Amino acid sequence: xxxxxxxxxxxxxxxxxxxxxxxxxxxxxxxxxxxxxxxxxxxxxxxxxxxxxxxxxxxxxxxxxxxxxxxxxxxxxxxxxxxxxxxxxxxxxxxxxxxxxxxxxxxxxxxxxxxxxxxxxxxxxxxxxxxxxxxxxxxxxxxxxxxxxx
Numbered sequence: 074x075x076x077x078x079x080x081x082x083x084x085x086x087x088x089x090x091x092x093x094x095x096x097x098x099x100x101x102x103x104x105x106x107x108x109x110x111x112x113x114x115x116x117x118x119x120x121x122x123x124x125x126x127x128x129x130x131x132x133x134x135x136x137x138x139x140x141x142x143x144x145x146x147x148x149x150x151x152x153x154x155x156x157x158x159x160x161x162x163x164x165x166x167x168x169x170x171x172x173x174x175x176x177x178x179x180x181x182x183x184x185x186x187x188x189x190x191x192x193x194x195x196x197x198x199x200x201x202x203x204x205x206x207x208x209x210x211x212x213x214x215x216x217x218x219x220x221x222x223x
Contacts, residue, residue: 097152104148111141136172143168160205166198 118134121127143165151157170191 100148100151104145104152107141107145107148111138111145114138114141133172133176136168140165140168140172158205160202163198163202163205167195167202170195170198 114134114137118131118138121130121134143161147157147161147165150161174191
């Protein structure tokens with residue numbers, strides 16, 4: 074009977090290993106696609122700057138490029154460390170909200186509920202970001218303990 078449980082554990086461990094590898098492959102593919110899209114957006118930004126200079130369009134494109142670079146950073150962090158820092162996720166959320174605010178030209182068309190919701194979301198994400206900035210990560214604690222950082 075004990076041998077049967079051992080076989081189940083062995084199969085489960087093998088399955089989890091292969092699922093982990095598959096997950097890593099999917100994340101690497103997403104990171105590659107994201108970086109490819111960033112390159113395309115940079116080319117479009119240069120063309121936009123040369124042919125029809127539009128400040129709002131260029132600002133929108135720059136913020137979008139930064140947003141995708143943050144997404145790429147999150148994916149790369151996951152591939153390296155197999156976890157993502159909450160700090161980076163909150164930065165990405167704040168950046169996405171800023172992008173949405175910049176793009177929204179006519180605030181009169183938005184209802185007060187939407188504006189209130191956006192304000193509350195920015196406030197909460199800002200609070201989380203400040204809390205995360207004050208918290209030391211395990212890596213930072215290791216560096217401090219070994220005298221590599223103050």
